[in-house]
Amino acid sequence: MTSKALVVVATLTAKARKGAELCKAFLELERHSRTEEGCIKYDLHQSIEDPDTFLFYEIWTGEEALALHADSDFMNASRKITRELIESAVLQKFHLAS
Numbered sequence: 001m002t003s004k005a006l007v008v009v010a011t012l013t014a015k016a017r018k019g020a021e022l023c024k025a026f027l028e029l030e031r032h033s034r035t036e037e038g039c040i041k042y043d044l045h046q047s048i049e050d051p052d053t054f055l056f057y058e059i060w061t062g063e064e065a066l067a068l069h070a071d072s073d074f075m076n077a078s079r080k081i082t083r084e085l086i087e088s089a090v091l092q093k094f095h096l097a098s
Helices: 019-033 063-070 073-082
Strands: 006-014 039-046 053-060 086-094
Touching: 006 019, 006 063, 019 039, 019 053, 019 073, 053 063
Parallel strands: none
Antiparallel strands: 006 053, 006 086, 039 053
């Protein structure tokens, strides 16, 4: 099986009055995730129109690297903190079209 770079776009919205707290947790997640094996890019963005909406743009070396990230101790600890702060989340995966 050939491994292709994998792009992940995650859009998340904070619960009411939880945006600043969620942003702080996400920045910590961004910092740590960038050090993980297989991480090519891991950037957090905050909406200009709605500061309670965040977008992660991630590039991983492939599905295996993403799976390791998703199952990491740090990610599991982060989920315990952020799940109480998140109203909604949409995750999409992409490969380069060509």
